[in-house]
Amino acid sequence: xxxxxxxxxxxxxxxxxxxxxxxxxxxxxxxxxxxxxxxxxxxxxxxxxxxxxxxxxxxxxxxxxxxxxxxxxxxxxxxxxxxxxxxxxxxxxxxxxxxxxxxxxxxxxxxxxxxxxxxxxxxxxxxxxxxxxxxxxxxxxxxxxxxxxxxxxxxxxxxxxxxxxxxxxxxxxxxxxxxxxxxxxxxxxx
Amino acid sequence: xxxxxxxxxxxxxxxxxxxxxxxxxxxxxxxxxxxxxxxxxxxxxxxxxxxxxxxxxxxxxxxxxxxxxxxxxxxxxxxxxxxxxxxxxxxxxxxxxxxxxxxxxxxxxxxxxxxxxxxxxxxxxxxxxxxxxxxxxxxxxxxxxxxxxxxxxxxxxxxxxxxxxxxxxxxxxxxxxxxxxxxxxxxxxx
DNA sequence: CAAAAAACTTACTTATTAGTAAGTAACTCT
DNA sequence: AGAGTTACTTACTAATAAGTAAGTTTTTTG
Numbered sequence: 001x002x003x004x005x006x007x008x009x010x011x012x013x014x015x016x017x018x019x020x021x022x023x024x025x026x027x028x029x030x031x032x033x034x035x036x037x038x039x040x041x042x043x044x045x046x047x048x049x050x051x052x053x054x055x056x057x058x059x060x061x062x063x064x065x066x067x068x069x070x071x072x073x074x075x076x077x078x079x080x081x082x083x084x085x086x087x088x089x090x091x092x093x094x095x096x097x098x099x100x101x102x103x104x105x106x107x108x109x110x111x112x113x114x115x116x117x118x119x120x121x122x123x124x125x126x127x128x129x130x131x132x133x134x135x136x137x138x139x140x141x142x143x144x145x146x147x148x149x150x151x152x153x154x155x156x157x158x159x160x161x162x163x164x165x166x167x168x169x170x171x172x173x174x175x176x177x178x179x180x181x182x183x184x185x186x187x188x189x190x
Numbered sequence: 191x192x193x194x195x196x197x198x199x200x201x202x203x204x205x206x207x208x209x210x211x212x213x214x215x216x217x218x219x220x221x222x223x224x225x226x227x228x229x230x231x232x233x234x235x236x237x238x239x240x241x242x243x244x245x246x247x248x249x250x251x252x253x254x255x256x257x258x259x260x261x262x263x264x265x266x267x268x269x270x271x272x273x274x275x276x277x278x279x280x281x282x283x284x285x286x287x288x289x290x291x292x293x294x295x296x297x298x299x300x301x302x303x304x305x306x307x308x309x310x311x312x313x314x315x316x317x318x319x320x321x322x323x324x325x326x327x328x329x330x331x332x333x334x335x336x337x338x339x340x341x342x343x344x345x346x347x348x349x350x351x352x353x354x355x356x357x358x359x360x361x362x363x364x365x366x367x368x369x370x371x372x373x374x375x376x377x378x379x380x
Numbered sequence: 381c382a383a384a385a386a387a388c389t390t391a392c393t394t395a396t397t398a399g400t401a402a403g404t405a406a407c408t409c410t
Numbered sequence: 411a412g413a414g415t416t417a418c419t420t421a422c423t424a425a426t427a428a429g430t431a432a433g434t435t436t437t438t439t440g
Contacts, residue, residue, distance in 0.1 A: 005387075026216040027302045029427060043388055045429065100298060107357035108290060108298035112217045122361050129362070148377075153369045157351060160358060160370060164350035167297035171312050172319070179343045180350060187338075195417075219397060233418055235399065 009047045011037055013061065016054050021099035025055065025109045052114050055106075059120045062102060063127060070131045080139025081189065084158075087132060088181060091162045095169050095177045103128075104163040129155050139188075146190035158184060199237045201227055203251065206244050211289035215245065215299045242304050245296075249310045252292060253317060260321045270329025271379060274348075277322060278371060281352045285359050285367045293318070294353040319345050326378075335378045348374060 005011075015036050019028040030041040030051065037043075048054040073083050094101055106113070106121050113121075132155040139145030147154045161180050169177035195201075205226050209218040220231040220241065227233075238244040263273050284291055296303070296311050303311075322345040329335030337344045351370050359367035 008387075023302050024214065024216060024299050026214060027299060030429085031427075039387095040389055041428080042390080042430080046386090046388065050428075098301065103361075104354065104357060105298055107354075107360055108295055109214050109217060110357075110360045111288065112213050118361070125358070125362050149369075149373050153373050156355075156358070156366055156370050157373060160351045160354035161347060162350075163357070164294065164297075164354035165346075167294060167300075167353070168315070168346070168350060170297055170300045171293075171308070172315050176346055179339075180346050183339050183343050183347060198417075220399085221397075229417095230419055231398085232400080232420080236416090236418065240398070 008037070008039075008043070012044055012047055012054070013058055017058055017061075017102070018099070020055075020058070020102060020105050021094065022097075024105055025051075026112060052117060055113075055117055056120060058102070059117070059124055063120075063124050066124070066127050066131065070127070070134075073131065073135060080135055080142065080144045081185065083135045084132075084139075084188065085185070087135070088162065088184070091166055092177075092181065095166045095174055098170055100166045100170070101163055104167055107163075129159065132158060136188075145188045147188060198227070198229075198233070202234055202237050202244070203248055207248055207251075207292070208289070210245075210248070210292060210295050211284065212287075214295055215241075216302060242307060245303075245307055246310060248292070249307070249314055253310075253314050256314070256317050256321065260317070260324075263321065263325060270325055270332065270334045271375065273325045274322075274329075274378065275375070277325070278352065278374070281356055282367075282371065285356045285364055288360055290356045290360070291353055294357055297353075319349065322348060329378075336380060337378060 012033055015033050016028075019032065030044045033044050034041045044054075048057065069086075073086075076083065078086070091101060103121070103125060106117075110118065110121075129152070133151045136145060136147070136154050136158075137151040140147065140151070149157070161184055165177045165180040202223055205223050206218075209222065220234040223234050224231045234244075238247065259276075263276070266273065268276070281291060293311070293315060296307075300308065300311075319342070323341045326335060326337070326344050326348075327341040330337065330341070339347070351374055355367045355370040
């Protein structure tokens with residue numbers, strides 16, 4: 001099924017994801033990806049027709065990942081707080097590498113993206129939102145979590161705290177992200 | 191002091207600001223600005239040596255604006271909630287025009303910016319943060335506002351809710367921003 | 381082992397970008 | 411009225427962007 005390197009496609013996606021999270025979608029080129037992987041830009045075009053296709057594939061990856069995570073969380077006996085901490089973890093990692101989340105990055109470049117990407121990113125957000133919402137609702141029902149807004153609104157508050165938290169941390173420092181993270185968990189615990 | 195058009199410089203800043211908030215810093219060119227103002231790209235270079243200088247001037251404008259606002263709020267007898275509402279207002283406007291705030295936009299492109307810009311944006315954030323922080327502390331002291339975190343952390347929570355709120359609204363709709371806005375005010379009041 | 385398919389490279393093209401040097405028109409000030 | 415200044419335009423350059431067509435090498439498969 002493959003010749004020379006069987007997982008160049010995955011490598012391109014990995015680098016593309018890194019670039020989007022570190023520089024932003026409109027600030028890197030196929031030549032940049034190629035350089036990183038010691039190949040020519042045409043090789044990148046071989047695997048992904050254009051930048052749009054690369055971004056679409058990346059979002060698809062995220063959708064798969066979060067669909068899997070959502071299922072895992074549903075059948076898990078971990079506490080609601082534990083589930084939320086598992087959700088927050090990746091943001092903390094991003095912060096460590098001076099990167100921001102894909103959703104925040106794409107949201108910033110939103111008006112330069114083709115319709116196909118806009119639709120797909122929207123469904124990714126609904127997926128993630130739904131997952132957080134459900135975890136929150138469940139935790140509240142069990143008396144484990146405490147908040148007065150609807151689960152949807154509370155999920156929005158958490159998502160925005162995290163997304164902009166990693167963005168802000170780039171400028172004003174990681175300590176600010178850590179404060180946000182800590183406050184978030186504390187507030188939910190009651 | 192001028193020939194032909196005396197306020198082209200201000201017009202360029204106006205359009206530049208619009209572009210940054212609508213498309214992002216790395217997604218527009220001097221030619222785009224020139225087209226919008228019916229001139230040539232060289233004319234834009236005449237007023238601002240390069241894109242970096244344009245961005246610097248823009249941030250300077252914001253710093254002036256918020257320094258003024260901070261002073262106005264200090265000597266104002268408006269309630270703390272009233273002050274916060276005045277602070278939130280521009281975000282609501284941005285949301286209406288499918289745009290995001292300058293800070294969020296720059297934060298997303300942060301790693302592509304020259305050091306000079308990084309430093310200046312950082313001082314803008316401290317200015318804004320300080321203003322919100324002070325308003326919060328004051329309101330709490332007067333028994334008008336209620337929150338359990340430090341004023342700094344609470345300011346971070348509000349800032350991130352708003353910054354990412356307008357970003358998310360582009361994708362998932364203005365209703366989500368409105369929910370965030372409403373929840374924010376409600377929580378502080380009660 | 382031969383043919384086909386996969387994974388590339390070479391070598392372009394076309395468009396856009398930031399930026400500049402030189403010239404020109406209009407206004408200002410003496 | 412003439413000189414200088416301001417606000418541009420014209421006309422370029424050099425670099426980078428996305429993308430493609432055609433050829434080459436490597437691997438798989440019948």
